[in-house]
Amino acid sequence: MPTPATAPQQQVLRFHGHQHLRQRLLLATLSGKPVRIDRIRPSNPSGDQGAALVDGPEDHSGLMDYEVSFLRLLEKVTNGSTVEISYSGSAFIYRPGVITGGAVQHDCPPSRAIGYFLEPMVALAPFAKQPLRLTLTGVTNNNVDVGVDLIRTVLLPTLRRFLPASAAASGGSLDLRIVRRGLLPLGGGEVTFQCPTVRGLVAPSAAGAGPAPLGEGGRRQQPTGPAGTAHAALATEPGQPRRAVRRVRGVAYAARVAPATAGRVADAARAVLTRFLPDVYVYVDAARGAEAGRSPGYGCALVAESLGTHLHSAETTVHPRRAAAETAAEEEAAPTAAGPTAEAGVEEMLAGTAAGSGSKRPRLEVEVDAAGGVAAAADSDDDGDEADSDGAGSPGARTQEEFLTQRFRFATPEALGVRCARQLLSEIAKGGCVDTVSQWLVVLMLALGPEGDVGRVRVGGSGVGGFLAQFLRDVRSFLGVEFRIAADRDAGEVVLTCVGCGYVNVNKAVA
Numbered sequence: 001m002p003t004p005a006t007a008p009q010q011q012v013l014r015f016h017g018h019q020h021l022r023q024r025l026l027l028a029t030l031s032g033k034p035v036r037i038d039r040i041r042p043s044n045p046s047g048d049q050g051a052a053l054v055d056g057p058e059d060h061s062g063l064m065d066y067e068v069s070f071l072r073l074l075e076k077v078t079n080g081s082t083v084e085i086s087y088s089g090s091a092f093i094y095r096p097g098v099i100t101g102g103a104v105q106h107d108c109p110p111s112r113a114i115g116y117f118l119e120p121m122v123a124l125a126p127f128a129k130q131p132l133r134l135t136l137t138g139v140t141n142n143n144v145d146v147g148v149d150l151i152r153t154v155l156l157p158t159l160r161r162f163l164p165a166s167a168a169a170s171g172g173s174l175d176l177r178i179v180r181r182g183l184l185p186l187g188g189g190e191v192t193f194q195c196p197t198v199r200g201l202v203a204p205s206a207a208g209a210g211p212a213p214l215g216e217g218g219r220r221q222q223p224t225g226p227a228g229t230a231h232a233a234l235a236t237e238p239g240q241p242r243r244a245v246r247r248v249r250g251v252a253y254a255a256r257v258a259p260a261t262a263g264r265v266a267d268a269a270r271a272v273l274t275r276f277l278p279d280v281y282v283y284v285d286a287a288r289g290a291e292a293g294r295s296p297g298y299g300c301a302l303v304a305e306s307l308g309t310h311l312h313s314a315e316t317t318v319h320p321r322r323a324a325a326e327t328a329a330e331e332e333a334a335p336t337a338a339g340p341t342a343e344a345g346v347e348e349m350l351a352g353t354a355a356g357s358g359s360k361r362p363r364l365e366v367e368v369d370a371a372g373g374v375a376a377a378a379d380s381d382d383d384g385d386e387a388d389s390d391g392a393g394s395p396g397a398r399t400q401e402e403f404l405t406q407r408f409r410f411a412t413p414e415a416l417g418v419r420c421a422r423q424l425l426s427e428i429a430k431g432g433c434v435d436t437v438s439q440w441l442v443v444l445m446l447a448l449g450p451e452g453d454v455g456r457v458r459v460g461g462s463g464v465g466g467f468l469a470q471f472l473r474d475v476r477s478f479l480g481v482e483f484r485i486a487a488d489r490d491a492g493e494v495v496l497t498c499v500g501c502g503y504v505n506v507n508k509a510v511a
């Protein structure tokens with residue numbers, strides 16, 4: 001029965017490259033196994049750590065500032081952890097200690113959003129010695145990492161499925177509060193995360209009613225219906241009742257721009273989604289003063305809840321200062337006249353949306369090809385936007401330079417709302433019982449579940465690849481839990497099955 005090991009002589013697990021660094025540090029902390037990661041952006045193809053560094057952010061060698069900051073955060077939430085970084089920064093050894101929790105404050109660099117640092121803390125917090133009260137400052141929303149809104153409305157309800165009912169009594173409720181927003185480039189946002197501690201996880205079927213329903217403004221309410229079974233919710237047999245979306249909730253936020261901007265984004269997103277279902281509510285959050293952070297910007301986060309309480313999400317953010325600077329540079333190099341055309345296209349899309357939402361409401365149907373990928377979706381117009389669609393949902397799918405490049409540019413706020421709504425429709429079309437944002441968390445909780453408990457989760461056929469595939473390999477390396485992968489070609493989905501390792505929080509026992 002695995003526990004955070006404290007054996008004096010343990011074999012050091014070795015990995016290469018900067019990809020998947022967070023997940024390996026997370027698994028190392030949970031398993032108590034030391035890890036060595038080298039060849040981190042070597043300054044030359046041979047990986048010689050003694051070679052000279054090349055100037056410039058694109059040719060940066062070794063650990064980036066946000067990766068070093070994440071290592072410092074791990075040191076704050078643990079006791080006895082040691083990090084040994086090489087002179088060139090191209091390799092380090094991490095020896096984890098005891099997860100202590102408690103009150104922790106950390107400043108996140110603006111190069112990555114708060115979600116980059118908060119996601120692993122969501123998985124670590126239940127196994128701390130004391131309830132974790134974490135305060136993070138920095139950028140709350142960008143197009144690279146998962147935003148704080150989706151962590152609050154998707155990741156936390158997913159984690160709540162696996163916590164025992166008595167968890168709240170041991171250290172308060174599981175909650176994330178957005179004190180103020182902070183957008184690129186200066187940030188200035190702040191969030192407060194708190195999580196109770198548990199002795200061990202419970203089977204999802206015994207975890208209660210699952211995620212609470214979404215109320216107005218994306219805020220969750222306490223469930224009033226009978227308790228459901230999360231096992232059934234995570235591995236339901238394919239069928240229309242599971243896929244049917246019953247409602248969509250979201251938030252359109254704006255900081256240091258005209259308050260009407262958030263309303264325009266919300267109206268555009270609602271115009272697209274009401275073609276498929278009537279129960280759509282997008283809350284407007286126009287931050288002002290100290291709550292608006294230090295940089296202007298706006299965005300939208302949407303969450304769709306199906307009849308089986310499955311959650312699918314999407315988020316898009318734009319930063320006017322950075323977009324304007326990049327557009328001016330491109331126009332200087334190659335002048336174009338795409339601006340009026342793009343704005344006219346948005347107006348035409350919205351006009352078509354309004355005309356199409358009259359007597360007959362179109363159905364959202366998904367077709368899946370033989371290989372398990374989504375082949376087509378009804379009424380899925382192409383808006384012609386060149387923005388990257390995978391964003392924070394598929395880390396590892398692009399190179400590091402491409403992954404950190406934010407290419408979202410919109411002629412009007414309405415274009416952003418339309419883009420976010422269609423990203424949500426694309427996420428729904430992928431299928432599965434968990435969306436791209438929360439797949440890794442469900443896989444980890446099932447692996448750490450009660451000993452001998454068989455856990456199953458159904459994911460979209462196109463989701464087992466890249467990040468998730470590597471995460472499954474790392475779970476096997478650190479925890480010794482192997483997942484069985486079975487393809488359901490009729491539904492175009494994949495069912496992942498494992499036997500829980502019975503992880504026990506010994507830190508809580510000595511508290």
